[in-house]
Amino acid sequence: MNICVFCSAADLDDRYVVPAREFAELIGKGGHALVWGGSDTGLMKVMADGVQEAGGKLIGVSVEFLAHKARAGADEMVVTKDLAERKAQMLARADAVVIMVGGTGTLDEATDILELRKHRMHDKPVVLLNTAGFYDGLRQQFQRMEAEGFLPLPLADLVFFAADGISALAYLEAKAGVRGAVGER
Numbered sequence: 001m002n003i004c005v006f007c008s009a010a011d012l013d014d015r016y017v018v019p020a021r022e023f024a025e026l027i028g029k030g031g032h033a034l035v036w037g038g039s040d041t042g043l044m045k046v047m048a049d050g051v052q053e054a055g056g057k058l059i060g061v062s063v064e065f066l067a068h069k070a071r072a073g074a075d076e077m078v079v080t081k082d083l084a085e086r087k088a089q090m091l092a093r094a095d096a097v098v099i100m101v102g103g104t105g106t107l108d109e110a111t112d113i114l115e116l117r118k119h120r121m122h123d124k125p126v127v128l129l130n131t132a133g134f135y136d137g138l139r140q141q142f143q144r145m146e147a148e149g150f151l152p153l154p155l156a157d158l159v160f161f162a163a164d165g166i167s168a169l170a171y172l173e174a175k176a177g178v179r180g181a182v183g184e185r
Contacts, residue, residue: 001176002059003027004035004094006109008102009042009069015132016101017046023100023129023165024050030169031056033075035094037086038062040071043100048074061089087112096172097126101134114158118151125175126159127168135161 007020024047027034034051037044038060048058048071058074063086067079080086087109091097099110116122128135139161146155162168 001030001095001172001178002033002035002093003172004090004097005047005100006037006090006097006102006106006113007043007047007100008106009037009039009044010103011042012101016043016134019129019131019165020046020100021050023047023098023168024056025054026165026169027051028054028056030173033057033059035059035061035090037066037090038071038074038077038079039066039069041069043102045071047100059093061086061093083108091116091122091124094124095176096124098129098168098172099127100129101131117158118153125172127171128159128161129165129168130161130163 020043024034028051033056034047036047039045039062040048052058058071060071060074060077062070062077062079063083064079064081070077070079078089080089091113097113099106110128113126117126128138130136130139142155142159145151151158160171162171
């Protein structure tokens, strides 16, 4: 699978870095490719390093104003003109989407991808990787949206909240009907 991962380019605390590294290794060992924002900084670098070192493929999608931070040595690197085109290219190249910890850019990507899924503009599985409870508040907000009729489909059909990388990848592999690093355990 080509797994699109939206995450922070910031240098973060080990409570986020260690689980990200473990998830990246699972992606690589499973023979999957990482589709990511192309940056060689922060959590994006951690993901790219882990996937590549575990034998996975890297497909980067950078944007012109961040191209100077693009990772050298990716299997493929695309540079788009703006952030909207970047998101569209990342989704187009992906079989599944995982949203990891991040700031406003990651939140924008998450809501955009979920809005497209809500309107059936794509049917790719979406996982919110809730490392260290990072998305607990967002999950509560989504539950309220569902309870009060703001979502036209069940929350469980929109997004899967995973506590860790193993459950995130197991969900994606089950949805895709493939056996990878998690399915072989």
